[in-house]
Amino acid sequence: MKDLTKGRPSVLILTFALPIFLANLLQLTYSLADTRIVGTFLGDNALAAVGATTTLSNLIVQFLMGMCNGFAIISAQCFGAKDMDRLRRSLGNSLVLGLLAAVVLTIGGLVFLQPILRFLNVPENLLNTATQYVSVIIAGLVVTLLYDVLAATLRAIGDTVTPLIVLAVSVVLNIGGDLLLIVVLHMGVLGAAVATVLSQLIAVVVCAIYLWKKYVILRIRVNDLKLQDAGMLRNMLSSGLSMGFMSSLxxxxxxxxxTSINKLGQNIIIAHTAARKISEIFMIMFSVFGQTMATYCGQNLGAGKIERIRRGILLATGYTCIWCTLNIVTAYTIGDWLVWLVTGSENPEVVYNATLYLKVDTLFYYVTAVICIVRNAMQGLGERIVPLISSSLEMIGKIVIAATLVPMFGYPGVIAAEPIVWFIMIIPLLIKILRMPVWKQKT
Incomplete structure:
Protein backbone atom coordinates (compact mmCIF):
# COMPACT_ATOMS: atom_id res chain seq x y z
CA MET A 1 0.00 0.00 0.00
CA LYS A 2 1.14 3.54 -0.68
CA ASP A 3 -0.25 6.61 1.08
CA LEU A 4 -0.10 9.48 -1.43
CA THR A 5 -1.10 12.05 1.19
CA LYS A 6 2.32 12.14 2.86
CA GLY A 7 5.78 12.88 1.50
CA ARG A 8 7.18 14.78 -1.47
CA PRO A 9 4.64 14.85 -4.33
CA SER A 10 7.35 14.53 -7.01
CA VAL A 11 8.75 11.32 -5.53
CA LEU A 12 5.33 9.86 -4.75
CA ILE A 13 3.96 10.55 -8.22
CA LEU A 14 6.95 9.03 -10.02
CA THR A 15 7.18 5.93 -7.82
CA PHE A 16 3.43 5.39 -8.10
CA ALA A 17 3.43 5.96 -11.87
CA LEU A 18 6.40 3.70 -12.70
CA PRO A 19 4.64 0.35 -12.14
CA ILE A 20 1.58 1.67 -14.03
CA PHE A 21 3.88 2.63 -16.91
CA LEU A 22 5.49 -0.80 -16.94
CA ALA A 23 2.06 -2.46 -16.78
CA ASN A 24 0.75 -0.41 -19.69
CA LEU A 25 3.96 -1.08 -21.59
CA LEU A 26 3.50 -4.80 -21.06
CA GLN A 27 -0.07 -4.58 -22.29
CA LEU A 28 1.05 -2.71 -25.39
CA THR A 29 3.87 -5.19 -25.92
CA TYR A 30 1.30 -7.95 -26.07
CA SER A 31 -0.89 -5.88 -28.39
CA LEU A 32 2.03 -5.30 -30.74
CA ALA A 33 3.14 -8.93 -30.55
CA ASP A 34 -0.41 -10.05 -31.24
CA THR A 35 -0.59 -7.78 -34.28
CA ARG A 36 2.77 -9.01 -35.58
CA ILE A 37 1.91 -12.68 -35.01
CA VAL A 38 -1.42 -12.30 -36.82
CA GLY A 39 0.19 -10.37 -39.68
CA THR A 40 3.15 -12.74 -40.04
CA PHE A 41 1.38 -16.09 -39.77
CA LEU A 42 -2.13 -15.29 -41.01
CA GLY A 43 -1.48 -12.57 -43.60
CA ASP A 44 -2.82 -9.11 -44.44
CA ASN A 45 -6.47 -10.18 -44.66
CA ALA A 46 -6.51 -11.45 -41.08
CA LEU A 47 -4.61 -8.39 -39.86
CA ALA A 48 -7.05 -6.09 -41.62
CA ALA A 49 -10.02 -7.99 -40.15
CA VAL A 50 -8.67 -7.58 -36.62
CA GLY A 51 -7.79 -3.93 -37.26
CA ALA A 52 -11.23 -3.17 -38.66
CA THR A 53 -12.87 -4.28 -35.39
CA THR A 54 -10.31 -3.04 -32.87
CA THR A 55 -12.22 0.18 -32.30
CA LEU A 56 -15.35 -1.80 -31.42
CA SER A 57 -13.62 -4.03 -28.86
CA ASN A 58 -11.77 -0.98 -27.49
CA LEU A 59 -15.06 0.87 -27.09
CA ILE A 60 -16.53 -1.84 -24.87
CA VAL A 61 -13.36 -2.77 -22.98
CA GLN A 62 -12.41 0.88 -22.33
CA PHE A 63 -15.90 1.61 -21.00
CA LEU A 64 -15.54 -1.17 -18.44
CA MET A 65 -12.02 -0.09 -17.54
CA GLY A 66 -13.07 3.55 -17.20
CA MET A 67 -16.03 2.54 -15.05
CA CYS A 68 -13.80 0.45 -12.76
CA ASN A 69 -11.30 3.31 -12.46
CA GLY A 70 -14.21 5.56 -11.53
CA PHE A 71 -15.34 3.15 -8.83
CA ALA A 72 -11.75 3.04 -7.58
CA ILE A 73 -11.72 6.81 -7.07
CA ILE A 74 -14.30 6.32 -4.32
CA SER A 75 -12.10 3.56 -2.89
CA ALA A 76 -9.11 5.92 -2.96
CA GLN A 77 -11.09 8.56 -1.09
CA CYS A 78 -12.10 5.98 1.54
CA PHE A 79 -8.49 4.87 1.89
CA GLY A 80 -7.30 8.46 2.17
CA ALA A 81 -9.88 9.05 4.90
CA LYS A 82 -8.73 5.81 6.63
CA ASP A 83 -12.31 4.45 6.54
CA MET A 84 -11.59 0.75 5.94
CA ASP A 85 -15.19 -0.42 6.33
CA ARG A 86 -16.29 1.83 3.48
CA LEU A 87 -13.21 0.82 1.49
CA ARG A 88 -14.22 -2.83 1.71
CA ARG A 89 -17.82 -2.00 0.87
CA SER A 90 -16.69 0.01 -2.16
CA LEU A 91 -14.88 -3.09 -3.49
CA GLY A 92 -17.95 -5.26 -2.99
CA ASN A 93 -20.20 -2.73 -4.70
CA SER A 94 -17.68 -2.36 -7.54
CA LEU A 95 -17.86 -6.09 -8.23
CA VAL A 96 -21.67 -6.18 -8.24
CA LEU A 97 -22.18 -3.06 -10.35
CA GLY A 98 -19.38 -4.02 -12.72
CA LEU A 99 -20.65 -7.54 -13.27
CA LEU A 100 -24.14 -6.25 -14.05
CA ALA A 101 -22.70 -3.88 -16.65
CA ALA A 102 -20.47 -6.60 -18.16
CA VAL A 103 -23.34 -9.05 -18.54
CA VAL A 104 -25.54 -6.45 -20.24
CA LEU A 105 -22.73 -5.46 -22.64
CA THR A 106 -21.94 -9.10 -23.42
CA ILE A 107 -25.53 -9.97 -24.31
CA GLY A 108 -26.07 -6.76 -26.26
CA GLY A 109 -22.75 -7.03 -28.07
CA LEU A 110 -23.32 -10.61 -29.22
CA VAL A 111 -26.95 -10.06 -30.23
CA PHE A 112 -26.24 -6.94 -32.29
CA LEU A 113 -22.75 -7.82 -33.49
CA GLN A 114 -23.57 -8.28 -37.19
CA PRO A 115 -25.47 -4.96 -37.55
CA ILE A 116 -22.61 -3.20 -35.73
CA LEU A 117 -19.96 -4.68 -38.03
CA ARG A 118 -21.96 -3.65 -41.08
CA PHE A 119 -22.33 -0.15 -39.62
CA LEU A 120 -18.54 -0.12 -39.34
CA ASN A 121 -18.35 -0.83 -43.08
CA VAL A 122 -16.18 -3.90 -42.50
CA PRO A 123 -15.42 -5.20 -46.02
CA GLU A 124 -17.43 -8.26 -47.00
CA ASN A 125 -14.33 -10.39 -47.53
CA LEU A 126 -13.22 -9.66 -43.93
CA LEU A 127 -16.61 -10.02 -42.24
CA ASN A 128 -16.44 -13.69 -41.21
CA THR A 129 -12.91 -13.40 -39.85
CA ALA A 130 -13.75 -10.19 -37.99
CA THR A 131 -16.83 -11.83 -36.46
CA GLN A 132 -14.83 -14.80 -35.17
CA TYR A 133 -12.32 -12.54 -33.45
CA VAL A 134 -14.51 -9.90 -31.84
CA SER A 135 -17.27 -12.29 -30.70
CA VAL A 136 -14.81 -14.14 -28.44
CA ILE A 137 -13.50 -10.85 -27.01
CA ILE A 138 -17.08 -9.78 -26.20
CA ALA A 139 -17.91 -13.19 -24.70
CA GLY A 140 -14.99 -12.72 -22.29
CA LEU A 141 -16.05 -9.31 -20.97
CA VAL A 142 -16.93 -10.67 -17.51
CA VAL A 143 -13.34 -11.88 -17.14
CA THR A 144 -12.04 -8.50 -18.30
CA LEU A 145 -14.29 -6.73 -15.79
CA LEU A 146 -13.13 -8.83 -12.85
CA TYR A 147 -9.49 -8.06 -13.56
CA ASP A 148 -10.21 -4.36 -13.99
CA VAL A 149 -12.02 -4.14 -10.64
CA LEU A 150 -9.26 -5.92 -8.73
CA ALA A 151 -6.42 -4.00 -10.39
CA ALA A 152 -8.15 -0.64 -9.96
CA THR A 153 -8.83 -1.32 -6.28
CA LEU A 154 -5.21 -2.24 -5.65
CA ARG A 155 -4.09 0.99 -7.33
CA ALA A 156 -6.59 2.90 -5.19
CA ILE A 157 -4.77 1.81 -2.03
CA GLY A 158 -1.40 2.62 -3.59
CA ASP A 159 -0.35 -0.86 -4.74
CA THR A 160 0.68 -0.59 -8.38
CA VAL A 161 3.27 -3.37 -8.21
CA THR A 162 0.88 -6.32 -7.83
CA PRO A 163 -1.19 -5.48 -10.96
CA LEU A 164 2.13 -5.15 -12.82
CA ILE A 165 3.35 -8.60 -11.79
CA VAL A 166 0.00 -10.24 -12.54
CA LEU A 167 -0.15 -8.52 -15.91
CA ALA A 168 3.38 -9.65 -16.75
CA VAL A 169 2.34 -13.26 -16.19
CA SER A 170 -0.78 -12.70 -18.28
CA VAL A 171 1.15 -11.15 -21.18
CA VAL A 172 3.65 -14.02 -21.29
CA LEU A 173 0.80 -16.54 -21.30
CA ASN A 174 -1.03 -14.50 -23.92
CA ILE A 175 1.88 -14.43 -26.35
CA GLY A 176 2.57 -18.11 -25.73
CA GLY A 177 -1.10 -18.85 -26.28
CA ASP A 178 -1.06 -16.93 -29.57
CA LEU A 179 1.86 -18.97 -30.86
CA LEU A 180 0.30 -22.24 -29.71
CA LEU A 181 -3.21 -21.65 -31.00
CA ILE A 182 -2.28 -19.81 -34.21
CA VAL A 183 0.98 -21.41 -35.31
CA VAL A 184 0.69 -24.92 -33.88
CA LEU A 185 -3.07 -25.59 -33.74
CA HIS A 186 -3.93 -23.41 -36.76
CA MET A 187 -6.99 -21.78 -35.14
CA GLY A 188 -6.55 -18.51 -37.04
CA VAL A 189 -7.72 -15.21 -35.51
CA LEU A 190 -10.04 -17.22 -33.27
CA GLY A 191 -6.92 -18.51 -31.55
CA ALA A 192 -5.68 -14.97 -30.88
CA ALA A 193 -8.97 -14.04 -29.22
CA VAL A 194 -9.16 -17.24 -27.16
CA ALA A 195 -5.57 -16.73 -25.96
CA THR A 196 -6.47 -13.22 -24.79
CA VAL A 197 -9.48 -14.34 -22.75
CA LEU A 198 -7.75 -17.36 -21.20
CA SER A 199 -4.71 -15.34 -20.12
CA GLN A 200 -7.01 -12.73 -18.53
CA LEU A 201 -8.84 -15.49 -16.66
CA ILE A 202 -5.57 -16.73 -15.16
CA ALA A 203 -4.70 -13.14 -14.22
CA VAL A 204 -8.02 -12.78 -12.38
CA VAL A 205 -7.48 -15.97 -10.36
CA VAL A 206 -3.92 -15.01 -9.40
CA CYS A 207 -4.88 -11.45 -8.52
CA ALA A 208 -7.88 -12.53 -6.41
CA ILE A 209 -5.84 -15.07 -4.42
CA TYR A 210 -3.08 -12.57 -3.75
CA LEU A 211 -5.51 -9.82 -2.74
CA TRP A 212 -7.31 -12.13 -0.31
CA LYS A 213 -4.10 -13.34 1.34
CA LYS A 214 -2.21 -10.03 1.39
CA TYR A 215 -4.84 -7.42 2.28
CA VAL A 216 -7.11 -8.18 5.21
CA ILE A 217 -8.77 -4.80 4.75
CA LEU A 218 -10.04 -5.93 1.32
CA ARG A 219 -11.55 -9.27 2.39
CA ILE A 220 -15.15 -8.53 1.49
CA ARG A 221 -18.10 -10.13 3.27
CA VAL A 222 -21.59 -10.90 2.07
CA ASN A 223 -22.92 -7.59 3.42
CA ASP A 224 -20.26 -5.72 1.42
CA LEU A 225 -21.87 -7.01 -1.78
CA LYS A 226 -25.25 -5.52 -0.93
CA LEU A 227 -26.13 -2.24 -2.64
CA GLN A 228 -27.60 -0.78 0.53
CA ASP A 229 -25.52 2.36 1.14
CA ALA A 230 -27.42 4.93 -0.92
CA GLY A 231 -24.75 7.59 -0.54
CA MET A 232 -21.91 5.32 -1.63
CA LEU A 233 -23.98 3.85 -4.45
CA ARG A 234 -24.79 7.31 -5.76
CA ASN A 235 -21.14 8.39 -5.63
CA MET A 236 -19.90 5.20 -7.26
CA LEU A 237 -22.40 5.36 -10.09
CA SER A 238 -21.64 9.03 -10.62
CA SER A 239 -17.89 8.47 -10.70
CA GLY A 240 -17.94 5.11 -12.51
CA LEU A 241 -20.42 6.02 -15.21
CA SER A 242 -18.76 9.38 -15.72
CA MET A 243 -15.35 7.81 -16.41
CA GLY A 244 -16.91 4.94 -18.33
CA PHE A 245 -18.89 7.22 -20.59
CA MET A 246 -15.91 9.54 -20.90
CA SER A 247 -13.93 6.64 -22.36
CA SER A 248 -16.91 5.56 -24.47
CA LEU A 249 -17.47 8.98 -25.98
CA THR A 259 -16.29 3.53 -40.54
CA SER A 260 -14.79 6.03 -42.97
CA ILE A 261 -11.33 4.46 -42.79
CA ASN A 262 -12.77 1.05 -43.66
CA LYS A 263 -13.97 2.53 -46.96
CA LEU A 264 -10.44 3.57 -47.97
CA GLY A 265 -9.18 0.09 -48.74
CA GLN A 266 -7.20 -2.68 -47.10
CA ASN A 267 -3.81 -0.92 -47.26
CA ILE A 268 -5.17 2.12 -45.43
CA ILE A 269 -6.83 -0.10 -42.80
CA ILE A 270 -3.47 -1.78 -42.16
CA ALA A 271 -1.62 1.56 -42.16
CA HIS A 272 -4.05 3.06 -39.65
CA THR A 273 -3.91 -0.07 -37.49
CA ALA A 274 -0.12 0.26 -37.36
CA ALA A 275 -0.25 4.01 -36.70
CA ARG A 276 -2.72 3.57 -33.84
CA LYS A 277 -0.70 0.74 -32.28
CA ILE A 278 2.42 2.92 -32.31
CA SER A 279 0.42 5.92 -31.09
CA GLU A 280 -0.71 3.85 -28.11
CA ILE A 281 2.96 3.46 -27.18
CA PHE A 282 3.63 7.15 -27.72
CA MET A 283 0.62 8.11 -25.59
CA ILE A 284 1.31 5.62 -22.84
CA MET A 285 2.53 8.29 -20.42
CA PHE A 286 -0.68 10.27 -20.82
CA SER A 287 -2.80 7.44 -19.44
CA VAL A 288 -0.14 6.55 -16.85
CA PHE A 289 -0.06 10.00 -15.29
CA GLY A 290 -3.80 10.35 -15.82
CA GLN A 291 -4.44 7.24 -13.70
CA THR A 292 -1.88 8.47 -11.20
CA MET A 293 -3.59 11.83 -10.87
CA ALA A 294 -7.01 10.25 -10.37
CA THR A 295 -5.73 8.23 -7.41
CA TYR A 296 -3.43 10.98 -6.10
CA CYS A 297 -6.18 13.59 -6.15
CA GLY A 298 -8.73 11.14 -4.73
CA GLN A 299 -6.55 10.18 -1.77
CA ASN A 300 -5.56 13.77 -0.99
CA LEU A 301 -9.14 14.94 -1.31
CA GLY A 302 -10.24 12.20 1.09
CA ALA A 303 -7.52 13.24 3.54
CA GLY A 304 -8.48 16.91 3.19
CA LYS A 305 -4.99 17.84 1.93
CA ILE A 306 -6.08 20.12 -0.88
CA GLU A 307 -2.84 22.09 -0.96
CA ARG A 308 -0.93 19.13 -2.43
CA ILE A 309 -3.20 18.64 -5.43
CA ARG A 310 -2.20 21.66 -7.54
CA ARG A 311 1.50 20.81 -7.30
CA GLY A 312 0.78 17.24 -8.29
CA ILE A 313 -1.11 18.34 -11.41
CA LEU A 314 1.72 20.67 -12.46
CA LEU A 315 4.37 17.99 -11.92
CA ALA A 316 2.45 15.36 -13.89
CA THR A 317 1.90 17.80 -16.77
CA GLY A 318 5.61 18.63 -16.86
CA TYR A 319 6.63 14.98 -16.95
CA THR A 320 4.27 14.18 -19.82
CA CYS A 321 5.43 17.18 -21.87
CA ILE A 322 9.00 15.89 -21.69
CA TRP A 323 7.68 12.57 -23.01
CA CYS A 324 5.91 14.40 -25.87
CA THR A 325 9.23 15.80 -27.08
CA LEU A 326 10.76 12.32 -27.14
CA ASN A 327 7.79 11.09 -29.20
CA ILE A 328 8.33 13.75 -31.87
CA VAL A 329 12.01 12.84 -32.21
CA THR A 330 11.13 9.15 -32.49
CA ALA A 331 8.44 9.70 -35.13
CA TYR A 332 10.79 11.71 -37.36
CA THR A 333 13.76 9.36 -37.04
CA ILE A 334 12.56 5.75 -36.88
CA GLY A 335 8.82 6.07 -37.59
CA ASP A 336 8.96 4.00 -40.78
CA TRP A 337 10.95 1.26 -39.05
CA LEU A 338 8.36 1.10 -36.26
CA VAL A 339 5.60 0.64 -38.85
CA TRP A 340 7.48 -2.30 -40.36
CA LEU A 341 8.16 -3.71 -36.89
CA VAL A 342 4.46 -3.69 -36.02
CA THR A 343 3.03 -5.00 -39.28
CA GLY A 344 5.88 -6.77 -41.03
CA SER A 345 4.61 -5.01 -44.18
CA GLU A 346 6.93 -3.36 -46.70
CA ASN A 347 4.04 -2.07 -48.79
CA PRO A 348 4.99 1.56 -49.66
CA GLU A 349 1.40 2.80 -49.25
CA VAL A 350 1.13 1.26 -45.78
CA VAL A 351 4.49 2.59 -44.57
CA TYR A 352 4.02 6.09 -46.03
CA ASN A 353 0.54 6.71 -44.62
CA ALA A 354 1.26 5.27 -41.18
CA THR A 355 4.48 7.30 -40.88
CA LEU A 356 2.77 10.48 -42.05
CA TYR A 357 0.12 10.01 -39.34
CA LEU A 358 2.83 9.74 -36.69
CA LYS A 359 4.84 12.73 -37.91
CA VAL A 360 1.85 15.08 -37.99
CA ASP A 361 -0.02 14.06 -34.86
CA THR A 362 2.96 13.87 -32.49
CA LEU A 363 3.53 17.60 -33.00
CA PHE A 364 0.29 18.27 -31.09
CA TYR A 365 0.75 15.77 -28.26
CA TYR A 366 1.39 18.55 -25.75
CA VAL A 367 -2.29 19.42 -25.96
CA THR A 368 -3.26 15.80 -25.35
CA ALA A 369 -0.96 15.59 -22.34
CA VAL A 370 -2.77 18.47 -20.63
CA ILE A 371 -6.16 16.98 -21.53
CA CYS A 372 -5.37 13.59 -19.94
CA ILE A 373 -3.86 15.02 -16.76
CA VAL A 374 -6.57 17.61 -16.13
CA ARG A 375 -9.46 15.34 -17.07
CA ASN A 376 -8.39 12.55 -14.71
CA ALA A 377 -7.49 14.98 -11.93
CA MET A 378 -11.00 16.43 -12.16
CA GLN A 379 -12.48 12.94 -11.80
CA GLY A 380 -10.40 12.39 -8.68
CA LEU A 381 -11.69 15.69 -7.31
CA GLY A 382 -15.32 14.75 -7.92
CA GLU A 383 -15.92 16.86 -11.03
CA ARG A 384 -17.93 14.66 -13.40
CA ILE A 385 -19.64 16.98 -15.88
CA VAL A 386 -16.83 18.94 -17.56
CA PRO A 387 -14.75 15.84 -18.46
CA LEU A 388 -17.87 14.41 -20.09
CA ILE A 389 -18.44 17.66 -21.99
CA SER A 390 -14.85 17.57 -23.21
CA SER A 391 -15.16 13.94 -24.34
CA SER A 392 -18.48 14.73 -26.03
CA LEU A 393 -16.77 17.44 -28.05
CA GLU A 394 -14.18 14.90 -29.15
CA MET A 395 -16.89 12.47 -30.22
CA ILE A 396 -18.84 15.12 -32.12
CA GLY A 397 -15.68 16.43 -33.77
CA LYS A 398 -14.68 13.01 -35.05
CA ILE A 399 -18.18 12.28 -36.32
CA VAL A 400 -18.23 15.55 -38.25
CA ILE A 401 -14.76 14.94 -39.68
CA ALA A 402 -15.72 11.38 -40.68
CA ALA A 403 -18.62 12.84 -42.64
CA THR A 404 -16.72 15.75 -44.21
CA LEU A 405 -12.91 15.80 -44.30
CA VAL A 406 -12.36 12.07 -44.88
CA PRO A 407 -14.65 11.85 -47.95
CA MET A 408 -13.03 15.04 -49.29
CA PHE A 409 -9.34 14.36 -48.58
CA GLY A 410 -9.11 10.64 -47.82
CA TYR A 411 -6.57 9.52 -45.21
CA PRO A 412 -5.09 13.03 -44.72
CA GLY A 413 -8.54 13.93 -43.35
CA VAL A 414 -8.16 11.14 -40.79
CA ILE A 415 -4.71 12.44 -39.82
CA ALA A 416 -6.11 15.94 -39.28
CA ALA A 417 -8.98 14.68 -37.13
CA GLU A 418 -7.07 14.17 -33.89
CA PRO A 419 -5.32 17.58 -33.61
CA ILE A 420 -8.50 19.44 -34.53
CA VAL A 421 -10.59 17.80 -31.82
CA TRP A 422 -7.79 18.10 -29.23
CA PHE A 423 -7.77 21.89 -29.52
CA ILE A 424 -11.55 21.96 -29.20
CA MET A 425 -11.90 19.62 -26.23
CA ILE A 426 -9.18 21.25 -24.11
CA ILE A 427 -11.11 24.52 -23.86
CA PRO A 428 -13.77 23.53 -21.28
CA LEU A 429 -11.18 21.66 -19.22
CA LEU A 430 -8.88 24.66 -18.87
CA ILE A 431 -11.77 27.02 -18.12
CA LYS A 432 -13.06 24.75 -15.36
CA ILE A 433 -9.77 23.78 -13.70
CA LEU A 434 -8.62 27.40 -13.46
CA ARG A 435 -11.86 28.31 -11.72
CA MET A 436 -11.79 25.47 -9.19
CA PRO A 437 -10.95 26.43 -5.57
CA VAL A 438 -8.29 23.71 -5.43
CA TRP A 439 -6.37 25.46 -8.20
CA LYS A 440 -6.58 28.89 -6.64
CA GLN A 441 -5.39 27.74 -3.23
CA LYS A 442 -1.72 28.32 -2.51
CA THR A 443 0.54 25.33 -2.12
Missing part, protein backbone atom coordinates in the same frame (compact mmCIF):
# COMPACT_ATOMS: atom_id res chain seq x y z
CA UNK A 250 -13.83 9.09 -27.05
CA UNK A 251 -14.10 5.62 -28.56
CA UNK A 252 -17.47 6.28 -30.21
CA UNK A 253 -15.83 9.12 -32.10
CA UNK A 254 -12.94 6.86 -33.05
CA UNK A 255 -15.41 4.12 -34.00
CA UNK A 256 -17.27 6.48 -36.30
CA UNK A 257 -14.00 7.58 -37.85
CA UNK A 258 -13.15 3.92 -38.42
Missing amino acids: VNIGTLTLQ
